[in-house]
Amino acid sequence: FLQITSDNADDLDVPGQKISFGVIEAAQARGDFGVLAERGRRALRLHITGDVAKGLAAIDAAVQSALK
Secondary structure: OEEEEEOOOOOOEOOOOOOEHHHHHHHHHHHHHHHHHHOOOOOEEEEEOOOHHHHHHHHHHHHHHHHO
């Protein structure tokens, strides 16, 4: 499994709570990854900070390079 996450550029607070939707989203991704690990699945998590399009392009370039 390949899990790609990124910083949430348009993070919003959850009404009436002290957390944001971005925090919930990140926690869900960590939980999903944890379940994969517990089940012995091979998994790699890549986190993109900043420009998502540039981050995805860098991942693509790395994969293409590895496949050569």
